[in-house]
Amino acid sequence: MNGRLPLIVNTKCECGHQNPVGTVLCEACGKPLLDDPESGETLEMRYDGMARRSQKADPDVIDRVWNFFSSVKIAIYLIVLTLLGSTLGTIFPQESTFLNIDPSTYYEQRYGTAGEIYYRLGLSHTYESWWFITLLVMIGASLVICSLDRVLPLYKALSRQKIRKHRRFLTRQKVVLVTMVAEDPEVWTARAVQPLKKQGYRVFTDGGALLAEKHRFSRWGPYVIHIGLIVFLLAVLARGLPGLNMDQHLAFPQGDLIHIPDTSYYLKNEKFTVEFYSDEEMPEEFRGKKVLPKLYETKAVLYECTEDCGDPSKEPKLTKVASHPIQVNDPLSYKGMKAYQFDYDLTPVLRSVTPKLVNSRTGDSYGAFKLEMKNPQRSFSAGPYTLELKEKYMEFGLNEAGQPISKSPYPNSPAFLFLIKGPNLPAGGEQYFYFPKQNDKAEFQQDAINDKLGGAGRFLELEVGDMSGVDFSESTSYLNIRVDRAMPFVWIGAGIVMLGLVLGFYWQHRRIWLIVEGGELTLGGHTNKNWFGFRREVSFFLNKMDITADEKSLDNGGGQA
Amino acid sequence: MGKARKPVQIIILALIVLLGGYAIGTSAFGGGGKPEEGSRAPSIELLGLDGQTHTLDEYKGKLVVLNFWGSWCAPCVKEMPALEAQWQQWKDQGVVVVGVNVGEDQMTVQNFVNGTGVDFPILMDPDREAVRRYGVSPLPTTFFINAKGKVDTIHIGQLDLSTLSAQIGKLVNP
Numbered sequence: 060m061n062g063r064l065p066l067i068v069n070t071k072c073e074c075g076h077q078n079p080v081g082t083v084l085c086e087a088c089g090k091p092l093l094d095d096p097e098s099g100e101t102l103e104m105r106y107d108g109m110a111r112r113s114q115k116a117d118p119d120v121i122d123r124v125w126n127f128f129s130s131v132k133i134a135i136y137l138i139v140l141t142l143l144g145s146t147l148g149t150i151f152p153q154e155s156t157f158l159n160i161d162p163s164t165y166y167e168q169r170y171g172t173a174g175e176i177y178y179r180l181g182l183s184h185t186y187e188s189w190w191f192i193t194l195l196v197m198i199g200a201s202l203v204i205c206s207l208d209r210v211l212p213l214y215k216a217l218s219r220q221k222i223r224k225h226r227r228f229l230t231r232q233k234v235v236l237v238t239m240v241a242e243d244p245e246v247w248t249a250r251a252v253q254p255l256k257k258q259g260y261r262v263f264t265d266g267g268a269l270l271a272e273k274h275r276f277s278r279w280g281p282y283v284i285h286i287g288l289i290v291f292l293l294a295v296l297a298r299g300l301p302g303l304n305m306d307q308h309l310a311f312p313q314g315d316l317i318h319i320p321d322t323s324y325y326l327k328n329e330k331f332t333v334e335f336y337s338d339e340e341m342p343e344e345f346r347g348k349k350v351l352p353k354l355y356e357t358k359a360v361l362y363e364c365t366e367d368c369g370d371p372s373k374e375p376k377l378t379k380v381a382s383h384p385i386q387v388n389d390p391l392s393y394k395g396m397k398a399y400q401f402d403y404d405l406t407p408v409l410r411s412v413t414p415k416l417v418n419s420r421t422g423d424s425y426g427a428f429k430l431e432m433k434n435p436q437r438s439f440s441a442g443p444y445t446l447e448l449k450e451k452y453m454e455f456g457l458n459e460a461g462q463p464i465s466k467s468p469y470p471n472s473p474a475f476l477f478l479i480k481g482p483n484l485p486a487g488g489e490q491y492f493y494f495p496k497q498n499d500k501a502e503f504q505q506d507a508i509n510d511k512l513g514g515a516g517r518f519l520e521l522e523v524g525d526m527s528g529v530d531f532s533e534s535t536s537y538l539n540i541r542v543d544r545a546m547p548f549v550w551i552g553a554g555i556v557m558l559g560l561v562l563g564f565y566w567q568h569r570r571i572w573l574i575v576e577g578g579e580l581t582l583g584g585h586t587n588k589n590w591f592g593f594r595r596e597v598s599f600f601l602n603k604m605d606i607t608a609d610e611k612s613l614d615n616g617g618g619q620a
Numbered sequence: 621m622g623k624a625r626k627p628v629q630i631i632i633l634a635l636i637v638l639l640g641g642y643a644i645g646t647s648a649f650g651g652g653g654k655p656e657e658g659s660r661a662p663s664i665e666l667l668g669l670d671g672q673t674h675t676l677d678e679y680k681g682k683l684v685v686l687n688f689w690g691s692w693c694a695p696c697v698k699e700m701p702a703l704e705a706q707w708q709q710w711k712d713q714g715v716v717v718v719g720v721n722v723g724e725d726q727m728t729v730q731n732f733v734n735g736t737g738v739d740f741p742i743l744m745d746p747d748r749e750a751v752r753r754y755g756v757s758p759l760p761t762t763f764f765i766n767a768k769g770k771v772d773t774i775h776i777g778q779l780d781l782s783t784l785s786a787q788i789g790k791l792v793n794p
Contacts, residue, residue, distance in 0.1 A: 121626070121629055121630060121633065122629075124633060125629055125633070161757070187647050188647065189647050191647075192643050192644050193644050196636070196643055196644060199636070199639075199640070200636045203632060203636065204632070207632070293639075296639065296642075296643050299643065299646050317747075318747055318749075320747075320749050320752055369665060370665070370673050371666055371667035371673055372667050372671060372673045433725050433746075434725045434727065435725075435727065437727065448727070450731060451727060451728060451731075453728075464691075464692065465691060465692045465728070466692055467692050468690060468692055468723045468724050468728075
């Protein structure tokens, strides 16, 4: 590009056309404007010699910003910087690849001082850092401005082409032929139309001048690519908008209805199955040594909240909207939301027990009641007795002061304190500690505690007869819930890029100009790539016109094959 | 096209600044992630122990001390008296202490509150939605939210009476 323009230039061509500042070849007749008339060098045909939009004699601030982004050199620097920046993000795993880490300590523990520095520099989240996003935004700006700055002048130049060009424009093309023709100029050019048309050219004549052109659309290829890239970048940017992207990992205990945060959906894991390969199915060397899973499957049902959503004081009204057996790579999919199988945990979680109140002396049973681990009923009745639930501990333990406490909110070793009232009990009732799990009963000495609370004469016990009185969530399935509404636009962008690549790579814009004047034929040809094929085409055409021109003799130099 | 050149340039540059500014802004100030000191306090909608649904908006214009706790967490239990003392001291001066119980059921929370005699509003977060929104991992974690609804300070771990008092005093009388 010729950036160093003299301060004042006469931009009027000898053909009478007034060209904008920065024009290399006259917009009308193609006469080279800037260099030495005696020069024999081939012409710079980029953008057909048009001035880029931003080229101005007196640029102001906006023009300067515009010019900065319009520069291909700057664009290349930006791309190289982004490339280098991206590589920094690959040194250690990014924070986003972990589910449950504390990055402020993880990097130091795992990678030592280098990890610490890496984290402190913010490289553990390179692709979300402000400087990386800034680079992407600048590339986006450069794409838009570079394209606009070039495509509009190019479009104008190509749609307003003059058939008759300046002779020097022809002789300084890379494909040139100057030879004698005896025929009348108009007759010769008229005769040339047919063979060119046969070769697929669109032909325009103006007396003894001719312009043949084909596959102009290939010139738009790069700009189509740019549009695709802009769509791509905007789609990636849009992922940050609320509601367009979600990626969370949630636990779904079997049988529990779980709300998916930030949505109106609830998902129930009705049954989780994991199957392992049997020894016979595995190769010899694995037998007895490895456990290989064959199938993970979560039978999932998705509900949508239709009323009273988000108000925790009301029960939401749910409607079933989808169900699917989720397997690895076979997610449940509903309106752009996908639930992928991610992990599982086979530890059973106690949900409820249904103990019976029995008289340990007579063996009489007074009836059973259901005791939920979460939000239990506060009072129960069994026969003539009433039981009031006073305290509950999910993971029973004692604090430093020796008082009973819960060590976690998870029902690992639950314990319940009841106040039982009824016949043959003290007027104020009798306290009773109940451990539903058999091994806790022994470990925490339920009987000894109750003997202390109720005295040796107590006769009531809570008992779970068999396993039918125990309700477990057998396992927990972990699902990855994803929404990525920007993804279709990413694909559309990628598709447009592909289309642009095909346009630009598989066709070439070829043009042939010729002037017959005073018994002399001057031919100039230009293509944007594949000069070899183009010279062959020109040579073939000339042969049809009974002019023998060897392909090589058409080559006017310029260093391109 | 020639005459429209300048306005077109300005419109395109403005669009780039707008979109780019948004993109860079959200990355620089941690948009969508957990709140940090100086960022806007995420909204919450939780059931209170009083049976009503409560949101942070109710306390607009007040300094909110948002304390995440669990009855199984020993330091949370230990700092309760300090929080209660501050609640009593400051409640008439535009300060509200809000305790968010993490993942326990109403009975446990009720029993705990009755046992310790705390009087400030207690909200329940059984599905840990507020915990997720606030990015709370260890308990207790306390957010000091100023009258404008911005997170002023995040305190992870047990609070003692003197630091709590100093912190609130600093925010009430800056």
